[in-house]
Amino acid sequence: MLVKICGITTEKAAQAAVEAGADFIGFVFAPSSRKITVEKAKEISTTLSPTVHKVGVFVNETVENIASIAEAVNLDYIQLHGDEPASIAEQLPYKIIKAFLVKGNMKTDITNYPCDYYLVDSPKAGSGETFDWKLIHKLSLDHRKLILAGGLSSENISQAIKQVNPVGADVSSGVETNGKKDNEKIKEFIHLCKNKEGKDDIDGNIYDA
Template sequence: MSLLVKICGLSTRETLQTALDAGADMVGFVFFPPSPRHLALEMGRDLGRQVKRRALKVALTVDADDATLDNIMDALSPDIFQLHGKESVARLRDIKGRFGRPVMKAVPVETAADLAALPGYASVADRILFDARAPKDATRPGGLGAPFDWHLLDNLELRLPYMVSGGLHAQNVAEALRITRAGGVDVSSGVESAPGVKDPELIEAFIRAARAT
C-alpha cells in the first residue's frame, strides 16, 4: 500500500494549490475556533471547491456537536471527519451513522497507557491518527509541533490503517516512518513559517521527504 501524506490546517488558495500540485493525498481543514488554522465556513466552501477531487478533503473537528457538523457537511462536503477531541466510541458511531462519512480518530500519545483506548476506537473508526498528547495547559489538542516517542508503537497490533502526526517535518519524517511503520503521515506546524501560516516551500519539501521513504 502506498504512503498517504496529509497536509493539515490549510487556509489559503495558494498553499492548498501547492499541496495539491506536490501530490498530497489528503488536505485537512480545521474547524475549531481556538486554532490559528480555524476556517470560516465560507472559506471552507471556497477551498473545498478548489480541491476538485485531487485529494481527499478532511474536516478536523474537536468535540463538535451535530449542528456544527451539519454546517461543515454543507460547506465542505468532506470525504473524512477527523475527530481530534475526547469523542467516545459511541459518538464516533453516531457521527458515522448520521453523516455517512468515514471517521479518523486522533489518539493522543504520551505513554503506553494511552494506547488502552485503541480497541474501542478501532471497532468503529476507519483510521487511527496517533498524535502527541498536548500539555495540560494547552488550548487545543494538536498542531503544537511536538513529537511523541514513536517507539511506543513498536509492538502495535492494529489491523486498522493508521497515521502518525505531531512534530513532523521534512528532516524527521523518514525516521518516524521507519520506527512506526505507519501507512501515512500528517503534518501541520512542521510546514509553517509561523503558527497558522503555511510555507509553500516547506510543504513541497515535506512531501518529497515523505515520498523518498
C-alpha cells in the same frame, strides 16, 4: 505513502499541497491558530481536484454541527480530535479519522473504535512537538490504518517512517514558516514521504513505507 497537510487556511497553500501530491487537505474547525471559517473552507474546497480528500478537524463538537459543516464544505472525512465516544463516529455518515494523543498512561485498547484511520498525535496536539514513537507499538494498531502526526517535518519524517511504518503522515506546523504554510516546505515534505516507486491507493492497497 499517504500525506495529509493539515491546518490549511488559504487557497494558495491548498493548491501547493495538491500539486505536490497530498492525499488529504485538513481544515481545522476547532479553536486553534489555524481555525478556518466554514465560508472560507467552502471557497477553498470548490477549487480542489477530486483526487484530494477534504478532512474536517473537530474537537468535542456535536453531531449536528459536524454534519452541517461537513455538508456545507463537501467534506470526505471527519477527523475527531477530542474525547468523542464511539457513538459519535457511528452517527456520522462520513469516513472517520480518530485521533489519539499518545502518552505513557494512555488507554491501550483503542482498536475497537469505529474509524477508517487511527491518527496518533503528540499529547500537545498542534504544538509541533514529537512524542516517543516507541509507545505506538503498545497500541497494537493495524499499520494499514495508522497515520502518524505530532511534530513531523522534513528533518524527521524519514526516521519516523522507518521506525513507525505508518500508512500515512500528517503535518501542519512542520511545513510552516513564521506560522504560515510554506509552499517549498510542503513540496519537500511530500517528496520525502513519497520517495519510493509506485503510488499509494487511498483505500490502502499499498502499505509499505
